[in-house]
Amino acid sequence: SGAEWKDVPISCTEEGDQKWFGEMKFGMGLDFPNLPYMIDGDLKLTQSVAILRYLGRKFDMMPPDVARGDMVEQAIMDIRQFLGNISYSPQFDILKPVYLDKLRVHIESLTNFMGDGPFLFGDKVTYIDFMAYAFLLCHRALSPENLEGPIDAYIGRVANLPRIKEWLESEECTDRIYYFHYPRAHCTWPGAPGPGP
Amino acid sequence: MVIEVGYWGLRGLGEPIRLVLRHSGADWKDTVIPCTEEGFKKWFGETKENLGLDFPNLPYLIDGDVKLTETLAILRYLGRKFDMMPVDAAKGDMVEQTIMDHRMQLGRMSYNPDFEKLKPAYLEKLKVHVERLTKFMGDGPFLFGDKVTYIDIMAYDFLQCARLLSPESFGASMISYLDRIANLPKIKEWLASEDCTHKTYTFHYPTKATWPGAPAQGS
Numbered sequence: 001s002g003a004e005w006k007d008v009p010i011s012c013t014e015e016g017d018q019k020w021f022g023e024m025k026f027g028m029g030l031d032f033p034n035l036p037y038m039i040d041g042d043l044k045l046t047q048s049v050a051i052l053r054y055l056g057r058k059f060d061m062m063p064p065d066v067a068r069g070d071m072v073e074q075a076i077m078d079i080r081q082f083l084g085n086i087s088y089s090p091q092f093d094i095l096k097p098v099y100l101d102k103l104r105v106h107i108e109s110l111t112n113f114m115g116d117g118p119f120l121f122g123d124k125v126t127y128i129d130f131m132a133y134a135f136l137l138c139h140r141a142l143s144p145e146n147l148e149g150p151i152d153a154y155i156g157r158v159a160n161l162p163r164i165k166e167w168l169e170s171e172e173c174t175d176r177i178y179y180f181h182y183p184r185a186h187c188t189w190p191g192a193p194g195p196g197p
Numbered sequence: 198m199v200i201e202v203g204y205w206g207l208r209g210l211g212e213p214i215r216l217v218l219r220h221s222g223a224d225w226k227d228t229v230i231p232c233t234e235e236g237f238k239k240w241f242g243e244t245k246e247n248l249g250l251d252f253p254n255l256p257y258l259i260d261g262d263v264k265l266t267e268t269l270a271i272l273r274y275l276g277r278k279f280d281m282m283p284v285d286a287a288k289g290d291m292v293e294q295t296i297m298d299h300r301m302q303l304g305r306m307s308y309n310p311d312f313e314k315l316k317p318a319y320l321e322k323l324k325v326h327v328e329r330l331t332k333f334m335g336d337g338p339f340l341f342g343d344k345v346t347y348i349d350i351m352a353y354d355f356l357q358c359a360r361l362l363s364p365e366s367f368g369a370s371m372i373s374y375l376d377r378i379a380n381l382p383k384i385k386e387w388l389a390s391e392d393c394t395h396k397t398y399t400f401h402y403p404t405k406a407t408w409p410g411a412p413a414q415g416s
Contacts, residue, residue: 031291032292032295032333045287045288045291047298048294050287050290050291050293053286054286054287057286066274067265067274068251070269071251071252071267073270074269075252075266075267085305109253112251
């Protein structure tokens with residue numbers, strides 16, 4: 001968006017945990033305290049999708065067809081949550097094949113839906129493209145063989161959006177150091193950062 | 198044009214959609230996929246891939262040329278159609294997601310063989326959830342004041358599931374809210390009707406869930 005914004009990372013350490021749960025979480029005036037949160041002036045929001053939709057409206061990044069937009073948003077969210085749930089599960093290895101079956105169907109549906117693109121809803125980049133991009137990178141980290149072909153080209157197009165490209169190439173790009181999941185002991189698949197795009 | 202909704206013969210994620218349609222008074226068709234081996238096979242073997250759905254799934258909605266899946270996409274579509282959207286879009290989305298999040302946790306736990314082990318931690322979360330919703334709503338009468346939104350209907354069915362599991366987690370204030378929704382004229386009519394499925398439908402798939410959430414006797 002190019003907007004001015006402040007990134008408040010809560011460190012994935014015991015100290016970070018204590019700071020969030022001990023001080024921050026219940027002291028910020030959030031109706032439904034959680035991470036991620038967003039504060040924009042008087043507005044305080046939690047829930048990823050609520051925040052994304054707020055920013056989508058603010059930055060003219062909403063899909064032209066609202067109903068289909070909602071459907072794609074939810075379909076993308078669904079499978080990402082499935083991956084998240086199994087990643088933290090001791091049963092990860094047993095559940096992975098189920099996830100992979102769902103992933104294959106998802107990639108096919110998404111690719112068919114998009115057609116020539118270039119983005120999910122044609123020429124206009126929407127907040128849903130950024131959700132898709134970030135989530136597809138996670139799917140790719142686990143299962144790169146399923147992210148080849150047109151979907152890979154799509155990922156490339158989002159990565160090449162000017163400010164995204166600038167970010168990815170920057171010194172401080174956190175893609176090089178951030179895991180996909182909280183690398184706690186009980187997290188079976190934390191999704192460590194790969195060698196690079 | 199008759200709106201068609203397809204979903205399993207249970208409450209699960211689909212029931213709020215059915216309730217919104219009942220409340221709206223619109224003409225609609227309830228296509229029930231039976232929770233039987235036959236129903237299962239027919240859905241997965243034949244129907245699912247042949248309805249022209251971009252992301253085949255249950256629930257689905259067909260309204261003329263519009264074909265949708267994903268519970269929330271369908272609810273928001275009907276919310277816009279029947280003037281049941283929250284005035285504050287951002288807060289609406291936040292409450293919608295919070296309620297969905299919680300219901301999904303309950304759902305995952307219900308299908309988990311370790312249900313009993315997971316229940317105490319869940320009940321702690323339920324307590325917080327009920328507290329926060331009650332606080333958010335203030336005097337109400339509904340989540341966003343006077344206007345009934347699709348989010349109230351979602352809240353109703355999803356909280357009724359939690360209430361079946363743990364009635365003691367529901368204080369007077371939340372119970373009054375649930376009653377207010379149950380007393381909306383067309384909902385009330387439905388709940389009192391001979392064939393009201395809330396007398397027979399489980400919340401979860403009966404043969405697959407550890408806790409199916411079968412209706413309490415005489416409710």
